[in-house]
Amino acid sequence: MPASFHDMGNNVLQERISSIITDIEGTTTPLTFVRDVLFPYARPRLRPWLREHAQSQTASSVLVQVQQEVGQPLSLEQAISRLEQWSDEDRKIGVLKTLQGLIWEAGYADGSLVAPVYPDVLPALTAWHAAGITLGVYSSGSVAAQHLLFGHTNEGDLRPLFSHWFDTETGAKQAVGSYQRIASQLGHPPSTLLFLSDHSAEVAAALAAGWHALLITRNDAALPAPPLPGQTPVDSFAGIRIDTPVTLHLAG
Numbered sequence: 001m002p003a004s005f006h007d008m009g010n011n012v013l014q015e016r017i018s019s020i021i022t023d024i025e026g027t028t029t030p031l032t033f034v035r036d037v038l039f040p041y042a043r044p045r046l047r048p049w050l051r052e053h054a055q056s057q058t059a060s061s062v063l064v065q066v067q068q069e070v071g072q073p074l075s076l077e078q079a080i081s082r083l084e085q086w087s088d089e090d091r092k093i094g095v096l097k098t099l100q101g102l103i104w105e106a107g108y109a110d111g112s113l114v115a116p117v118y119p120d121v122l123p124a125l126t127a128w129h130a131a132g133i134t135l136g137v138y139s140s141g142s143v144a145a146q147h148l149l150f151g152h153t154n155e156g157d158l159r160p161l162f163s164h165w166f167d168t169e170t171g172a173k174q175a176v177g178s179y180q181r182i183a184s185q186l187g188h189p190p191s192t193l194l195f196l197s198d199h200s201a202e203v204a205a206a207l208a209a210g211w212h213a214l215l216i217t218r219n220d221a222a223l224p225a226p227p228l229p230g231q232t233p234v235d236s237f238a239g240i241r242i243d244t245p246v247t248l249h250l251a252g
């Protein structure tokens with residue numbers, strides 16, 4: 001599918017791309033894996049896991065964070081109920097994401113969880129990595145959960161391709177400031193950074209921070225994100241071609 005950057009003429013970006021940062025759910029990995037496999041795996045295990053670890057530092061920290069989030073004291077059982085509710089609502093709250101990551105660890109370890117990546121993802125990441133581009137991840141899932149997911153994909157362990165990992169500790173994915181903070185941590189000008197996501201508001205936030213950003217609309221997306229003005233969504237990483245480290249253009 002032809003596609004273009006918001007600010008590109010002739011589908012060619014005459015600027016060095018130093019880093020590519022990618023979202024996970026709906027971008028590298030089918031949304032259905034996160035919604036229909038990962039979340040249902042963690043949901044019934046939230047209460048047993050926290051009860052089992054009730055005396056641990058982790059459980060104490062979870063309790064404090066849930067209390068801070070709701071602004072009132074809660075018992076551990078009440079906090080767990082709140083976490084279950086947030087899970088049902090797919091809330092991107094840091095303490096829930098941290099806990100989900102801890103629970104998924106066992107599933108990845110015993111082989112019951114294997115994360116699919118779209119077939120175009122590994123070839124593109126490999127080519128970009130070989131071209132000297134810094135690769136990173138920015139997801140609502142905790143950094144620990146990101147490592148687990150990319151460490152256990154149907155294409156093997158993809159973690160060596162990535163050198164930077166960001167979650168909502170850096171800020172909300174729809175907030176412009178998050179992309180400014182990531183740019184400073186990368187140490188590269190925003191104009192040399194490219195963000196890939198299936199979420200229009202995330203792409204818009206990255207663009208507002210001075211990044212390049214592309215909306216990825218996968219063919220299996222149940223609810224494709226509304227397109228951004230002046231930008232044609234890309235349905236595959238194969239549609240993003242980098243011929244040299246200094247010129248990036250999209251396959252038409």
Ligand SMILES: CSCCC(=O)C(=O)COP(=O)(O)O
Binds near residue numbers: 023
């Ligand atoms: C890191 S694995 C689980 C992903 C997740 O928990 C999630 O909420 C998806 O968020 P994303 O920002 O990758 O769309």
Ligand SMILES: [Mg+2]
Binds near residue numbers: 024025197199
């Ligand atoms: Mg996403």
